[in-house]
Amino acid sequence: LDAALELIDREGAAALTMRRLGAELDVEAMSLYRHVPGRDALLDGISEVMMQELRIAPATGDWTRCARSFATGIRGIARRHPEAFALVGLRALNTPDALRPIEVLLRSLRDEGFTPAEAVGAYRLLASFARGYALIEMTGFTLAPREEGASSLRIDGLPAKDFPVIHELSRQLTRGTTDAQFTLGLDTIIAGLQAKQSH
């Protein structure tokens, strides 16, 4: 089961077939059906294993620390398992293991002045941003920070008359690490949560 994750990391998501995975484990593909109901359950299992890597800072009076570690933790998983991360982006993770970090985050928020509705909203906002950013980052930004191969369109190739602002901002669009971009977004979200919390 971890072998499946390792196989995806090593050879890409397309390489994960029942037959290839069987070969990896020195077993016929059909034997896997003794241990897992089918391919889809296998993908669920991989998502779960991946999300178990998420470590969140303990709730110690500063909810922003929890919020930050939650979001950066999700993105960290995406960076460690870029090929596999699309799976968790496309699946609900309702297992106890996946819920533990969420419990910590929600406790931290609720203990520090968030109303129940605000706490839930904050959690979902952070989760959406982290997954969305990681997914977009993994698959290549629209207007990529670094030109990274054939699929990304070069800004210089765009008709300048139709896209004057994109041209004007091309330096900012193509420069900067994706780390900085992520942190900036996270900062803004936390600022927004603070702004809404205070009144």
Next chain:
Amino acid sequence: LDAALELIDREGAAALTMRRLGAELDVEAMSLYRHVPGRDALLDGISEVMMQELRIAPATGDWTRCARSFATGIRGIARRHPEAFALVGLRALNTPDALRPIEVLLRSLRDEGFTPAEAVGAYRLLASFARGYALIEMTGFTLAPREEGASSLRIDGLPAKDFPVIHELSRQLTRGTTDAQFTLGLDTIIAGLQAKQSH
């Protein structure tokens, strides 16, 4: 090509095969290769067609209107094409058509006091949230707003000793429309952008 999108909408993403699509068009599967290099290019094409549905409010002096319509527009596409939306979540969209709404948004931001770096950061934050939220929503929330079938874990089934806060907040986690949740997140982001902009 629109036939492919219609097929996914109607019968699910799994039903889109070269052979099925060929049948849909009363043609052999192999004929499709005259018009498209392969299956992957076809998926790119579908993403593009879908994103052409994105209409953004014109820049008229209130960037929050552009920002809101950009984010809600992306989510609207996801709601209209739930099965197909995973494709755009997993692909960079660097075609002129996909860039046009981004041009409008960036212009609006830059004309209304955002520095170039802030404008780019705001755009990427909005795009990440919208895609991330839509994707999570489509595939079922972790801790679902509505119990929606087998894959979602019932909160009552969780050991209350291990997850006291989730239990405490279960009303807020399971109630409320997903529309309200989305708007709330978007409000928070816009509040954050305003907070960062003003100092």
Next chain:
DNA sequence: ACCTGAACACCGTTCAAGT
């Protein structure tokens, strides 16, 4: 130019049979 038929090298999954 566009479409077809047969073929190749794969898939996930089932099921009766082995140990």
Next chain:
DNA sequence: ACCTGAACACCGTTCAAGT
């Protein structure tokens, strides 16, 4: 209990051949 072999109903893609 666990694994295997053969089989079934599919895939995407190639390529020579048709009109």
